[in-house]
Amino acid sequence: MTGLKSLMQPHRLVLMALFGAFVLWCALSMRWDWLPKYAPLALQGLWTTLWILVVTTVLGFLLAVPLGLAQAIGPWYLSAPARIFCTVIRGTPLLLQIWLLYYGLGSLFPQFPWIRSSELWPYLRQAWPYAVLALTLSYAGYEGEVMRGAFSGVAKGQLESARSFGMPRFTMFRRIWLPQAIRNVLPTLGGETILQLKATPLVATITVVEIYAVSSRVRADTFIVYEPLLLLALVYMVIAALIGLAFKRFENMGPTTRR
Amino acid sequence: MPTAASADPDPAATATPSTRTVSAAQGQSGQDAVRIEGLHKSFGTLEVLKGVSLTAKQGDVVAIIGGSGSGKSTMLRCINFLETPSAGKIVIDGEEIKMRADGSPANRRQIERIRTRLAMVFQSFNLWTHRTLLENVIEVPIHVLKVPRAEAIAQARTLLQRVGLANKEDSFPAFLSGGQQQRAAIARALAVDPSVMLFDEPTSALDPELVGEVLTVIRDLAAEGRTMLLVTHEMRFAREVADHVVYLYQGQIEEQGPPAEVFGNPKSDRLRQFLQSVS
Numbered sequence: 001m002t003g004l005k006s007l008m009q010p011h012r013l014v015l016m017a018l019f020g021a022f023v024l025w026c027a028l029s030m031r032w033d034w035l036p037k038y039a040p041l042a043l044q045g046l047w048t049t050l051w052i053l054v055v056t057t058v059l060g061f062l063l064a065v066p067l068g069l070a071q072a073i074g075p076w077y078l079s080a081p082a083r084i085f086c087t088v089i090r091g092t093p094l095l096l097q098i099w100l101l102y103y104g105l106g107s108l109f110p111q112f113p114w115i116r117s118s119e120l121w122p123y124l125r126q127a128w129p130y131a132v133l134a135l136t137l138s139y140a141g142y143e144g145e146v147m148r149g150a151f152s153g154v155a156k157g158q159l160e161s162a163r164s165f166g167m168p169r170f171t172m173f174r175r176i177w178l179p180q181a182i183r184n185v186l187p188t189l190g191g192e193t194i195l196q197l198k199a200t201p202l203v204a205t206i207t208v209v210e211i212y213a214v215s216s217r218v219r220a221d222t223f224i225v226y227e228p229l230l231l232l233a234l235v236y237m238v239i240a241a242l243i244g245l246a247f248k249r250f251e252n253m254g255p256t257t258r259r
Numbered sequence: 260m261p262t263a264a265s266a267d268p269d270p271a272a273t274a275t276p277s278t279r280t281v282s283a284a285q286g287q288s289g290q291d292a293v294r295i296e297g298l299h300k301s302f303g304t305l306e307v308l309k310g311v312s313l314t315a316k317q318g319d320v321v322a323i324i325g326g327s328g329s330g331k332s333t334m335l336r337c338i339n340f341l342e343t344p345s346a347g348k349i350v351i352d353g354e355e356i357k358m359r360a361d362g363s364p365a366n367r368r369q370i371e372r373i374r375t376r377l378a379m380v381f382q383s384f385n386l387w388t389h390r391t392l393l394e395n396v397i398e399v400p401i402h403v404l405k406v407p408r409a410e411a412i413a414q415a416r417t418l419l420q421r422v423g424l425a426n427k428e429d430s431f432p433a434f435l436s437g438g439q440q441q442r443a444a445i446a447r448a449l450a451v452d453p454s455v456m457l458f459d460e461p462t463s464a465l466d467p468e469l470v471g472e473v474l475t476v477i478r479d480l481a482a483e484g485r486t487m488l489l490v491t492h493e494m495r496f497a498r499e500v501a502d503h504v505v506y507l508y509q510g511q512i513e514e515q516g517p518p519a520e521v522f523g524n525p526k527s528d529r530l531r532q533f534l535q536s537v538s
Contacts, residue, residue, distance in 0.1 A: 161385035161444075164339055165399040165451060166374030175402055180389050254389060255431030 060139025068147025089141025131203035190247030298347035322497035325507035378448030438469030
């Protein structure tokens with residue numbers, strides 16, 4: 001209960017009172033009558049935001065590992081393409097990438113009859129596959145660069161001792177190299193994942209209805225501007241805080257805090 | 260849990276440590292555990308080893324001494340191919356390591372198999388920092404030798420107790436002293452029940468007051484008849500535990516023999532000078 005005691009200090013009490021008053025004022029004097037009507041849509045949007053975030057970070061990271069590895073130790077014919085990919089992704093706006101994929105690739109596909117008649121067409125004619133692809137590639141591009149440093153940063157002796165015991169190369173990668181590399185960059189990955197969360201509203205521009213798109217819909221329908229945006233900010237803050245907490249837990253599982 | 264027999268057809272690699280202890284103890288004494296012939300190693304134009312030949316019989320403790328840059332660590336690291344020799348022949352337990360013309364191993368599987376019998380203890384410990392001591396010790400038995408997990412843990416606890424770290428099994432290496440880390444590294448090496456142990460200056464990175472605890476552990480291993488190759492700067496220790504002492508000078512064996520002769524009655528001027536400079 002030391003936490004409670006440290007909260008009971010004058011300046012903190014004042015700040016909390018101010019915040020409480022702000023919340024109260026928001027609740028009482030602003031318009032929230034639209035909420036019940038749009039709540040189901042908002043929940044759907046929240047779900048879309050969350051699954052897009054999770055799917056693209058997981059897929060992006062799976063792609064980032066070989067990208068980082070190729071740059072760290074790969075032969076030139078692997079490291080050069082990986083480096084070019086990361087440079088291009090990191091050098092162009094995400095919005096541009098999303099549009100190039102959706103309006104470019106997405107409008108190219110229908111011109112091929114065999115694509116239109118393929119089993120994938122019901123998916124390819126929707127917007128979300130392009131959103132997922134663009135966000136995945138973006139995350140992979142940034143994290144590929146992070147993982148390159150992470151792989152190079154693992155001490156040589158750690159791998160040498162694994163080799164000296166006859167550990168096969170893949171076992172060594174799976175048991176020693178990758179876990180240590182990830183551990184070294186966990187704080188970075190946590191920050192990048194929050195950035196990824198805040199990149200998701202861009203997919204609203206290609207008609208994917210996630211939580212930001214819902215707030216826009218409310219504004220367009222009801223001409224209420226601030227209330228949906230405030231709620232939106234709160235939602236993003238909560239998700240970001242949860243991501244931060246999750247990564248903190250990962251970090252605490254390692255040797256830095258346990259004695 | 261994979262069984263011991265399913266993963267690797269080679270019986271030497273898959274035998275559990277307990278059975279290998281028996282075979283190592285029963286191995287005909289006098290048989291060569293390590294034989295090196297005409298070992299050369301160059302880094303670019305710098306020739307570090309210029310034709311070293313050395314034999315360690317089973318149960319031998321061979322101490323390798325020499326000044327810095329004499330090639331003693333390189334020689335040790337060539338034995339398990341952490342460095343690829345430029346030329347020469349290396350035979351472990353009667354099995355010659357197949358090499359290409361440039362000295363690189365011809366068969367990675369063979370190297371990996373032989374390495375499981377050559378446990379190395381490093382100057383800088385090289386314990387895996389993201390795993391606890393217990394996890395460090397069971398890592399190779401479980402994931403390389405395919406020992407059942409429960410068996411590996413039981414054996415690891417015995418080994419940690421033996422090196423005096425029974426109460427530290429859940430600690431991460433970073434929270435231990437150098438001496439404790441090195442003792443844990445020795446336990447990790449013992450966990451594979453190696454036929455030869457390679458010590459690469461095991462006490463050089465330690466504070467003076469921590470050297471003794473590590474040497475005590477090594478002394479015990481020597482007393483129980485482990486085959487060991489020991490690169491060291493601890494001359495008194497080498498004299499005490501070694502059966503055979505090798506003095507390397509600029510990549511060649513300048514003098515070798517029983518410790519009493521090498522230390523008590525050195526024939527080479529360089530060795531005499533070296534012994535004076537370190538004592």
